[in-house]
Amino acid sequence: MKVVTINEQEFKNILQRLNSPKPILDIYKELYEVYSLVSSGIEEVLNKADFRDFNFVNPLIVILYIVNEFSFYVYSHKIKVEDYSNIFQDENFVSFISSICCDKYLTNEQLNVKSKAFLNKFNPKISTINLYLNFCLTILNRDNIKLNKYDNLVKDLLKNSLNLSQCIINLLISGFDVEAFSTWRTLHENECLLIVLTTYGKDVFDAYFKHIEYALAFRHQINDENRIDELFQEIKAQIKEKGLRSCNMKKFIEYGYLFAIKDKEFNVDYKLNFRDGVETLANLKRYSKIYELASEIAHSSPFLIYSNREYYSTLANLNLYDTFFRIENIFAKLYTRVGSKNEIAYYSNLRKVYLSELMALYGEMNQTFVSKFKVKKE
Helix, strand or coil, rough: CCCCCCCCCHHHHHHHHHHCCCHHHHHHHHHHHHHHHHHHHHHHHHHHHHHCCCCCHHHHHHHHHHHHHHHHHHEEEEECHHHCHHHCHHHHHHHHCCCCCCCCHHHHHHHCCCCCCCCCCCCHHHHHHHHHHHHHHHHCCCCCCCCHHHHHHHHHHHHHHHHHHEEEEEHHHHHHHHHHHHHHHHHHHHHHHHHHHHCCHHHHHHHHHHHHHHHCCCCCCCCHHHHHHHHHHHHHCCCHHCCCHHHHHHHHHHHHHHHHHHCCCCCCCCCCCCCHHHHHHCCCCHHHHHHHHHHHHHHHHHCCCCCCCCHHHHHHHHHHHHHHHHHHHHHHHHHHCCCCHHHHHHHHHHHHHHHHHHHHHHHHHHHHHHHHHCCCCC
16 A cells, blocks of 8 residues: 655645644654654554555644654653754654654554444434534524523533533444443433423522532632531531431432422422432433433442443434433524524524424434334423
8 A cells, every 4th residue: 555645835834824833833844754764664564464444644633643743752751842853853853753643543543443323424314413513503602692690500511411412423323332321311400400400590590609619618619618608508508408317418418409490399399319319300201210310330240241222322312312402492592582684584494494393303313213112202
C-alpha cells in the first residue's frame, strides 16, 4: 500500500485552518519532517501481512496526532516557546515523537476495536432526533435572550437534558447499548425535575434554589465557612420543623424542596426520594420499573455484561424518544415565549416537519420492539 502524503505547503495550510497557535505555525517545517517520518512508518507497517484490511490514511488525523503529541511534550517538559525549534535538532526526539504518533495512529485509527452497533449516525432514527437536538441546543446556547432566574434554570436544565440525549445517541452509534440505557436513567431524573419545577411554579423554584445552596454547603463547595455554618443551622431547623430525623439530612437536602408544593402532603402524596417523590409528582411513576432496571445496570449488575444488546439498544432509543417528546414540549413553551418572532416562525415550521417524523419513527420502533421481544416497553 502506498500512503498518499501532502506537501509542505499543504501541511502549513492545514495547520492554519486548524487555528494552530503562532508557536506551532512557526515550526511547521520541523513538524512536516515528523509528518513525513510518521507517514513512512505507517506505510511500512500497513504493507505487512497483518494489516491487509486497512482504512484510508487521513493526513488530517495524522497531523492532529503530531500537533497534540508535540504540544503535550513541550508542556510536560516545560520547554520554552523560543526553544521549540531547537529540540528538533535532537534526532532521538524526532524519532521518539514520530514513533509514538505512528503507533497511536495505527492502533487507534486502523485497528480501533469497536463494538457492533445496531444503528449508525445516518439512520433516520438517529439523524432526525440529532437534527432536532442540535437545533434546540443552538438556540439555548445563545446569549441574546434575556431570562429571569426561573427561566434561566429551565434553560440550563434543558441544555443538560439535551446534552445527555446526545450522549445516549453517541453511545448507541458506538455500540454501547447497555451503557446508553443506563445513561437514560440520569436523563429521566433530569426530565422529572424539569416537569416538577415547571408544573408547580415559583414556590418550588425558590425552594430548589435554596436547596442548591444547601447541597453546596453540605459538600463544602462554599468558600465562606461562616456561611456554611449558617446554612447548616438553617438545615437543622428545617429538619426539626418538618418532623424529620437528623439521619434524614441528606434526603432533605436533595429532595426537601418538594415541601414547597402546597397541595401535596408529605408521606401521603410523596416521600423524600426520587421514585416516590420527584418521579411520582412528575406523573411518570409508570417508568419506575424501567428506571429500576437502568439503575441495576448503572450499579454494575450482571446485566451490564450478559445482556441482549439489541433489546437494550431499542429500549434505550425508545426511552430517549419518550423523554425527548416531553422535554421538547417544555422547550417549546419557553422558546415561543422568549424567542424572536422570526425565529419562532422558523421553529414552528421545523416542528411541523420533524416532530411528526419522530413520532412516526417512534411508533415503528415500538411496534418492532413489542413484536420482536414479546414485551411492552412500559
